[in-house]
Amino acid sequence: MAKSGSRVWSWASAGVLLVGGLLMLMPFIWMILSSFKTPAEIIHTPPTFWPSDPSLIAYKTVLTRAPFFTWFANSLLVAVVTTFLTLLTSGLAGYIFAKFEFRGKRFLFVLILLTLMVPFQVVMIPTYLIVAKMGLINTLWALIIPSAVSAFGIYLCKQFIEGIPTDLLEAARIDGASETRIFFSIVAPLIRPALGALGIFQFMWSWNNYLWPLIAVNEQAKMTVPLALSYFNTSQHGARYDLVMAATALIVIPVIIVFLIFQRQFIKGLTLTGMKG
Amino acid sequence: MASTRLPAKRVGPSVAAPRLARPKSLFRPTSLFVAGSLTPIVGLFLLFSILPILASIVLALFRYSAIDPSPPFIGLANFVNLFHDPLFLKSLGNTFEFVLLAVPINILVALPIALGLHSLRLRWLRDGLRALYFLPTAAPIVAAAVIWAYLYEPTGGLMNMALSHLGVGRVVWLGAEKTAMPSIIAMSLWQDIGYNIVIFLAGLEVIPAVFYEAAAIDGANRWQQFRHVTLPLLSRTSAFILVMTMISYLQVFAQVQIMTNGGPHDTTRVLGLFIYDNAFRYTRMGYASAASVVLLVLTMVMTLVQLWLLKRSTSWEY
Numbered sequence: 001m002a003k004s005g006s007r008v009w010s011w012a013s014a015g016v017l018l019v020g021g022l023l024m025l026m027p028f029i030w031m032i033l034s035s036f037k038t039p040a041e042i043i044h045t046p047p048t049f050w051p052s053d054p055s056l057i058a059y060k061t062v063l064t065r066a067p068f069f070t071w072f073a074n075s076l077l078v079a080v081v082t083t084f085l086t087l088l089t090s091g092l093a094g095y096i097f098a099k100f101e102f103r104g105k106r107f108l109f110v111l112i113l114l115t116l117m118v119p120f121q122v123v124m125i126p127t128y129l130i131v132a133k134m135g136l137i138n139t140l141w142a143l144i145i146p147s148a149v150s151a152f153g154i155y156l157c158k159q160f161i162e163g164i165p166t167d168l169l170e171a172a173r174i175d176g177a178s179e180t181r182i183f184f185s186i187v188a189p190l191i192r193p194a195l196g197a198l199g200i201f202q203f204m205w206s207w208n209n210y211l212w213p214l215i216a217v218n219e220q221a222k223m224t225v226p227l228a229l230s231y232f233n234t235s236q237h238g239a240r241y242d243l244v245m246a247a248t249a250l251i252v253i254p255v256i257i258v259f260l261i262f263q264r265q266f267i268k269g270l271t272l273t274g275m276k277g
Numbered sequence: 278m279a280s281t282r283l284p285a286k287r288v289g290p291s292v293a294a295p296r297l298a299r300p301k302s303l304f305r306p307t308s309l310f311v312a313g314s315l316t317p318i319v320g321l322f323l324l325f326s327i328l329p330i331l332a333s334i335v336l337a338l339f340r341y342s343a344i345d346p347s348p349p350f351i352g353l354a355n356f357v358n359l360f361h362d363p364l365f366l367k368s369l370g371n372t373f374e375f376v377l378l379a380v381p382i383n384i385l386v387a388l389p390i391a392l393g394l395h396s397l398r399l400r401w402l403r404d405g406l407r408a409l410y411f412l413p414t415a416a417p418i419v420a421a422a423v424i425w426a427y428l429y430e431p432t433g434g435l436m437n438m439a440l441s442h443l444g445v446g447r448v449v450w451l452g453a454e455k456t457a458m459p460s461i462i463a464m465s466l467w468q469d470i471g472y473n474i475v476i477f478l479a480g481l482e483v484i485p486a487v488f489y490e491a492a493a494i495d496g497a498n499r500w501q502q503f504r505h506v507t508l509p510l511l512s513r514t515s516a517f518i519l520v521m522t523m524i525s526y527l528q529v530f531a532q533v534q535i536m537t538n539g540g541p542h543d544t545t546r547v548l549g550l551f552i553y554d555n556a557f558r559y560t561r562m563g564y565a566s567a568a569s570v571v572l573l574v575l576t577m578v579m580t581l582v583q584l585w586l587l588k589r590s591t592s593w594e595y
Contacts (some may be wrong), residue, residue, distance in 0.1 A: 006499075007488065013393045014402065020390065021409040024467065027424045028412070030435045045439070047433040089321070091592040092314045100311050110321070115326045119528040119576055121552045121570045125562050126332035146325045147316055155332045179310035208417040215557060230535055230578060233423045241427050250421050252416045259415035263408055266415075269470065271479035 023236050028252065034245040035059065058246035062232075065243075068250065070221055071228040076142045077205040078224060085148040086202045087195055093149075094157025095187050099166060109158075109272040117191045142216040143224065147206065153198050156272060160194040161187060181239060197269025200262045207255065225251050278348040328577045330573075342560045355567035365568060367543050368551040371458065375547060377461045383522055384515070387470050391477035392507075407478065414471035422535040426451065429536075451537050454544045461545055464532055469525075472552035473518050480514030481507070516587040520580055527576055548572050 036054040047080065062068065097109055127146055128137075136142040164187060173183050188195070210226045217223055223231065229251055233244050259266060337355050340524065341348040359365045397403040399584065429436045435449045450460040488506045492583055495504065530549035533539065537547035539554075542564035556565035 007500075010396065010398065014397060017390065017393045017397075017406055017485075022408050024410055026435075027421075027428055027467070031424050040394060041574070042433065045432055049435075061464050064301045089318045089344060096315055102311060111327065111386055112322065115330070117524065117580055118326075118330055119524070119549075119569075121528055121549055122333050122494060123326070123329035124553075125556050125566055125569065126329035126336065126556075129332075129562075130329070131326065139479075144342045145321070149321045149325070151322075151326065154295055179306055183310075208419075210417070210419050211432065211553075217555075226417040229419050230487070233426070233535070235561065238430070241430070241433060244423060245427065248420050252420045254417055256412060256450060259412070260408065263404075267407070267411070267475050267479075270475050 019090045023247060031248055032247045034241055035249045037242050042240065058242040059250070062243050062246045064251065066228075066232060067220065067246065069225055069249075071225050074140060075207055075225040077142055079203050082144050082147050083199050083202045084113050085144070086153050087199055089149045090153025090186055090198060091155045091191065093154045093182065094159075094191075095161050096185055097158045098161035099164075099169065101121065106219060111270065112154055115151050116155075123213065124215060127212075131216060136216075138217055138219050138222055142224060143206075143209075144212055146212070150198075150202065151204070156194055156198055157191060160191045181213065189196070193265075193268065194272070196265045197272055200266045201269040204255070204259070204266065217267045285584055292498050300592065333547040333566045333569055334386070335574070336563055339563045340561075340567070341563035344560070348563065352561070355445055355564050356571075359571065360565055364543060364546065365551060368546050368548045368568075369548055369571075371544065372527060372529070372548040374458060375462060375465075375529060376523060378459075379521050379526050380519070382462070382465055383470055383473060384518060386466065387473035387518075388515075389482060390470075391474050392503075394474070394478055394532045395481040407475065410474050411471035413468045418447060418468060418531045419462065421468040422571060425460075425467075425532075426536045429460055444460045451482065452541055454541055457537055457541060461533060464536070465526070468532070469522075473522065477511070477513060480511050496512055512587070516584070519587070520583050523579060523583070524576055526581070527572065 028151065033049065035050075036056070037051040038053055038055055038057060041052060048102055085142075097105065131137055131142045131146065136145070141240050169182055172186055207224075208226060209224070212231070213224045213227045214230075217227060220231070222226070229247060232247050232257060236244050321334050338350060338352055340351050340355070353417045369375045393473060394403050394407055396408075397406070418581050427433070431447055431449050431452070432451075435452060437516050440446070440448065448456060484507065488510070489502055492506050529547055532555060533547050534544055534553070537545045539550050548568065548571075550567045552565050555561045555568065
């Protein structure tokens, strides 16, 4: 049914989208090009676009001057543990809210949903005081524990688990399966798509988080990647952008690779929020 | 993707099921399971979600600095001082400026892009471009802020380089009062628009093709199809996007702190930055908490108003 008029339209809109996509990519291209410039070229005026003498010296300097691997390790550890805990708590709580009854259940669930509307700045000060009281400031636990329970995760899992026929679970109970067995062997595998999406979502959120680590951590050795980048940027006082861009590239490229690999699950997770909302 | 609900929801063991020859001990494992799993989860939730919200409100009534052993209760003094504080009022104004500009632009750019992507026939092209538009969102916001700070560099940055090729003089993007906020808005849109494009796209994909076919048979052209099929059926998604984007932009912090830190002359000082600085740089935690309560009230009011307004116009279910 495609008339020639709409064919032109399709080509034109595809072209516009491609140009737009290129514009989206431009800052990243600029980042990479700048990271290959020599120290002399980066301060050269007028500035150049392409590196005239591409070299890896900026990367070498960054990797030797800054504790990059520590930062990466910190971010990785925090993200992995937080994601694992979130999946566990969201799955369990979602299951209980979906398939069990108890007094105050509705009230509690509404309460959980309401917290989704609360900006982080509202809770950050008391959370800091609580974590400080627990003696966990400047530890990686400070970054993990407050994020272990996710209201969004609980909501998502509850929605999914409601679709599981209760008779299936009852049959398992009659067969003598324990509740934990039912959860881990029956329920969890059935909500794997939700858990996958939630997991990716949580991982990237934890990896990219800035404000809370900024508050909770100020030792270089305990920093996560975004925080460390900010400190590194400030430490260069706006002069050595070759180093800053190299550091940024080292941080951005792995994340982008992870995103491209898990694209499907990530986007599915995003749309789950928009659809069920 | 509607979840299938069973006609009769099974209730737990607390309700009288047909009392067969079920030994009492069989009830215990279930309640034990519920109590055992829910207690730590709810405990963490109360400790890190509910308690801080309440504590913030209480803290706002004290003059609290981290070093003071016994903070004095000062009632609503913090709130009174806030609304006489020119910096706070400026922060409020800047935040509104940011939200009122960035939210509409975001949505008005995201929707056409999503529509364009949706109309692409080739799956690989559509998915590839979608990934491209989402790339800035996948990266940490600090990275985006740092890259754009360099982009905006008056001497070495890409922006002025491009301008000089067009014969225009150099602009001090982040350092001039008139251009600082728009510069931050531009960066925020770049970083953020991927979310809304993806969600719009998902909303578009769920609209059944039959509606378009029926409209085409009735003689509707592209624009009419958009107005009478797409827009109404997208209203739920649009409402969601509007509220979520607004909530997110009310709290904007990272890029402002990194790119301008409120300057020049507090023209980009937003509420998020005001709260952070007062709490953790000036250790005026009571004062900062009061400001955060204002942010909370603002967020809730604007959310509820929007939801109410949208409920009146959103009636399309299918």
